[in-house]
Amino acid sequence: MDVKPQKNAAAQAAAKSAAGAGYRRVAAAAPRKPPQESWVRRMLARVPQLLPSSCALCGEAGRDTLCSPCHKRFFTRQHRRCIQCAMPMPVSGKDLRCGACLKDKPAFDATIVATDYFAPSDQLALALKFGGDLRVAPLLAALIRDAALRSPVPGSDVQLALPTMLAPVPLGRERLQERGFNQALEIARPLSALLDIKLYPQLLERKKETQAQSALPVAARARNVRQAFLVPYGAMDHVRGRHVGIVDDVMTTGATLNEVAIVLKRHGAKRVTNLVFARTLPV
Ligand SMILES: [Zn+2]
Ligand SMILES: [Zn+2]
DSSP states (O other): OOOHHHHHHHHHHHHHIIIIIOHHHHHHHGGGOOHHHHHHHHHHHHGGGGSOEEOTTTOOEESSSSOHHHHHHHHSOOOOBOTTTOOBOOSSOSOSSOHHHHHSOOSSSEEEEEEESOTTHHHHHHHHHTTOOTTHHHHHHHHHHHHHHSOSSTTSOOOOOOOSEEEEOOOOHHHHHHHSSOHHHHHHHHHHHHHTOOBOTTSOEEOSOOOOGGGSOHHHHHHHHTTOEEOOGGGHHHHTTOEEEEEEEEESSSHHHHHHHHHHHHTTOSEEEEEEEEEOOOO
């Protein structure tokens, strides 16, 4: 798997950002990259096959970021999920949506998740977000891709439509400078390539700095992110009539993703699908 150059490229981008270049300027400069840079990137992308690596979960040496026994053990058994919020559901039953979504419909239309958020797969999300281990981002993207291509109701022909464009949940400027990278964007980049769906890194902006959702009681989370996002003027035309895929690392109550979907729908998005690595289970 594409490991070290991704890390280097991403680390450079992060360093650039941390050096004060700013999120908007770094991303805005992307289309004007000189052609040779993409050539170098392509060449570097071939190198990791030759370099030793280790499994991010068990540490076993090998070429892949996740060894095949760990992949088989933790990511191949899937349960049935609500098509709207991805909450696990009983195997039998006719409804495609869980009781909570039937009762109080979220603004997003569908959610695709790779796994539930518990040990040891939570370690992958933590390694990326707080450990700054950017090599796991392509792995999380690959696991989301697998989830996007399988049915949310195992054994059925129920299939979720794939979005026609992707965007990450944005970080606030302060949080971005503190962390140096947006983990959602790090996942969205390789996911865009894997699914061949165009990425719009700046489709959304976080207009107010919010507290970390994980630090708040569940009841306060919706309030914390209310009106936190906007679609900048230049991106408005991209949203109208489109099926937007929103990428994030972890979904907890869904309050953040719901707020994002409200904003996108307000700008005329036809459909919003969340593509998330891990979903926390109710406590
Ligand atoms: Zn392993
Ligand atoms: Zn649901």
